[in-house]
Amino acid sequence: QQPVQSPQAVILREGEDAVINCSSSKALYSVHWYRQKHGEAPVFLMILLKGGEQKGHEKISASFNEKKQQSSLYLTASQLSYSGTYFCGTAATDKLIFGTGTRLQVFP
């Protein structure tokens, strides 16, 4: 039931791009994305509600393919501040279920 994210970890140089994927075995109504920096709480990035919808946050955007039950997070021209662990979340009957996480490290 927990969404599976890939890759598990990504290492980037500043300015490089990355894609993080989130797959669910259940039908999705929405997909949430959060970023958690080391020692801090998860911070909300965006929610996608419709199949094929794309939303953006700074240079971070995401897509949601409802039929495939997948979402992807796109980080373009990465900055040092993008470092952290990214979690997707899917809404269930009484909770938000977080994915397995993708650790992103951006180096100068």
Place this chain on the structure above:
Amino acid sequence: DAGVTQSPTHLIKTRGQQVTLRCSPISGHKSVSWYQQVLGQGPQFIFQYYEKEERGRGNFPDRFSARQFPNYSSELNVNALLLGDSALYLCASSARQIGSSYNSPLHFGNGTRLTVT
């Protein structure tokens, strides 16, 4: 406006003891959810309380309990602590009850780091 506040920030307990963690949601938010996050893993759902009633419970033993007060603040209690209970406990608030069509952000507090020795 103040965000979600949790106390204490750090706690060290020994096995067998009991612990109470506290959370104050964002003003106007009526839903509080508790999550346990073990190092290197995603947050695992423990409870959701909405309008002072339990609306959801995760796969945790009965040693874990919670409640929500009339001012919507919440407490998480863990009895008979085990070493495996060592984790970051996160509280998240939302304006609406979380359900399968939930489409609003969750706002997290900075968490309580519990260490059981």
